[in-house]
Amino acid sequence: MSDAMKKAALQYHAEPIPGKLSVELTKPTETAKDLALAYSPGVAEPCREIAADPENAYLYTGKGNLVAVISDGTAILGLGNLGPLASKPVMEGKGVLFKRFAGINSVDVEIDAESPQAFIDTVRRIAITYGGINLEDIKAPECFEIEQALIEQCNIPVFHDDQHGTAIVTAAGMLNALDIAGKTLADARIVCLGAGAAAIACMKLLVASGAKVENIFMLDRKGVIHSGRDDLNQYKAMFATETELRTLDDAIDGADVFVGLSGPNLLKADQLKKMADKPVVFACSNPDPEIHPDIAREARPDVIMATGRSDYPNQVNNVLGFPFIFRGALDVRATRINEEMKLAAVHALKDLAREPVPQAVLDAYEIDSLEFGPGYIIPTPMDTRLLERLPAAVAQAAIDSGVARKPYPAHYPLTNTDQVYG
Numbered sequence: 346m347s348d349a350m351k352k353a354a355l356q357y358h359a360e361p362i363p364g365k366l367s368v369e370l371t372k373p374t375e376t377a378k379d380l381a382l383a384y385s386p387g388v389a390e391p392c393r394e395i396a397a398d399p400e401n402a403y404l405y406t407g408k409g410n411l412v413a414v415i416s417d418g419t420a421i422l423g424l425g426n427l428g429p430l431a432s433k434p435v436m437e438g439k440g441v442l443f444k445r446f447a448g449i450n451s452v453d454v455e456i457d458a459e460s461p462q463a464f465i466d467t468v469r470r471i472a473i474t475y476g477g478i479n480l481e482d483i484k485a486p487e488c489f490e491i492e493q494a495l496i497e498q499c500n501i502p503v504f505h506d507d508q509h510g511t512a513i514v515t516a517a518g519m520l521n522a523l524d525i526a527g528k529t530l531a532d533a534r535i536v537c538l539g540a541g542a543a544a545i546a547c548m549k550l551l552v553a554s555g556a557k558v559e560n561i562f563m564l565d566r567k568g569v570i571h572s573g574r575d576d577l578n579q580y581k582a583m584f585a586t587e588t589e590l591r592t593l594d595d596a597i598d599g600a601d602v603f604v605g606l607s608g609p610n611l612l613k614a615d616q617l618k619k620m621a622d623k624p625v626v627f628a629c630s631n632p633d634p635e636i637h638p639d640i641a642r643e644a645r646p647d648v649i650m651a652t653g654r655s656d657y658p659n660q661v662n663n664v665l666g667f668p669f670i671f672r673g674a675l676d677v678r679a680t681r682i683n684e685e686m687k688l689a690a691v692h693a694l695k696d697l698a699r700e701p702v703p704q705a706v707l708d709a710y711e712i713d714s715l716e717f718g719p720g721y722i723i724p725t726p727m728d729t730r731l732l733e734r735l736p737a738a739v740a741q742a743a744i745d746s747g748v749a750r751k752p753y754p755a756h757y758p759l760t761n762t763d764q765v766y767g
């Protein structure tokens with residue numbers, strides 16, 4: 346990031362008031378009568394109704410459209426473990442995206458937890474407040490245990506965005522990118538740099554979408570994850586291959602795909618040069634990708650390149666997933682976000698990229714044209730059709746798979762966030 350950009354980013358966060366989110370009122374509060382309804386004595390009535398039937402919380406409070414964005418700050422973007430307080434700008438940022446793209450209210454909750462169990466206990470105790478819980482930037486392998494425990498203990502959707510949001514967007518982009526390259530997921534030789542929350546979930550979803558596990562070479566800081574290693578946790582072990590390959594240099598030779606979910610500048614131009622024809626490179630580490638797109642394109646003009654960033658083409662980032670997935674899940678009051686809902690989101694996202702791009706998107710990116718191809722494998726976050734397509738697909742999948750507690754919303758499809766209350 347340039348010095349000017351760093352300065353602008355700090356100024357953006359500090360001015361005109363600190364932070365990126367605030368709370369707004371939804372009811373009149375001008376008169377004594379208004380206050381008598383909003384507070385004492387009127388507020389006692391919804392309390393009694395909710396005590397009689399907890400479902401009434403969805404009728405009389407903001408619970409149904411409120412998602413908690415919760416972190417312990419152990420894996421903040423690609424910055425690492427900077428602690429819970431330093432994660433707050435990212436968590437507020439996720440709240441901005443929830444509201445801006447899907448009309449969902451959110452609060453950020455940063456937890457200073459001494460252990461995964463303490464984190465689980467804290468979240469479980471506050472979960473009733475919300476319609477859903479978005480876990481964010483919690484490092485592997487603890488994130489897997491935390492998410493699983495909370496899914497079991499809460500009756501609202503609990504979703505670790507870095508795992509599943511990232512995986513959904515990666516799978517959608519990958520299916521399109523390989524199609525453009527004239528290749529298939531089933532045959533693709535895939536190198537995944539990183540073996541944490543995002544990497545494990547992405548590779549699992551790619552396998553569920555047709556990739557062969559024996560074609561996947563995953564690497565952590567110690568190199569290739571192979572069956573001879575005795576230092577693998579159970580999640581990495583799922584991707585241990587019988588191979589003589591040990592380093593990124595070894596694994597990248599002839600690979601069709603590189604997925605980076607690790608850290609900055611870890612893929613060198615010389616390594617990219619060794620990849621197969623029309624290599625697909627998703628350098629998704631934030632804020633700095635595993636290889637800069639300019640370096641990648643210079644090394645390999647035939648590369649199909651994506652990053653997690655907003656300032657380069659092909660943004661493979663979970664922003665394309667979590668706002669819309671939660672929208673669909675909340676609107677049918679799903680008890681969880683299951684595999685069927687995730688796959689529905691993958692296909693909705695993948696298919697949308699193949700349609701003509703609206704003028705409003707071109708205007709937002711200040712470009713003249715955008716067509717399905719190497720420079721456009723996935724819709725942009727500014728595409729309002731995401732709100733139309735993804736929640737609808739997710740809601741329908743929730744209904745079909747039996748986790749919805751409400752019917753398909755009569756006010757769907759949504760065309761803007763003003764319509765989210767029907």
Ligand SMILES: NC(=O)C1=CN([C@@H]2O[C@H](COP(=O)(O)OP(=O)(O)OC[C@H]3O[C@@H](n4cnc5c(N)ncnc54)[C@H](OP(=O)(O)O)[C@@H]3O)[C@@H](O)[C@H]2O)C=CC1
Pocket residue numbers: 419420421422423424482483484485506507508511538539540541542543544564565566567605606607608611629630631632652653661662663664
């Ligand atoms: N574009 C997007 O939408 C998203 C991008 N990401 C990015 O993915 C990255 C990982 O995030 P997340 O999975 O949440 O974090 P985790 O802490 O769970 O995982 C980090 C993984 O990266 C590996 N790693 C770190 N440095 C290196 C290195 N030098 N060589 C090889 N492997 C390395 C770690 O290896 P080890 O296991 O040995 O410690 C670990 O497996 C971040 O950069 C983040 O910004 C994450 C989510 C969404």
Ligand SMILES: CC(=O)C(=O)O
Pocket residue numbers: 421422423482506507630631653662663664
């Ligand atoms: C995008 C995101 O969630 C991350 O980089 O952690």
Ligand SMILES: [Mg+2]
Pocket residue numbers: 422481482506507
């Ligand atoms: Mg994250």
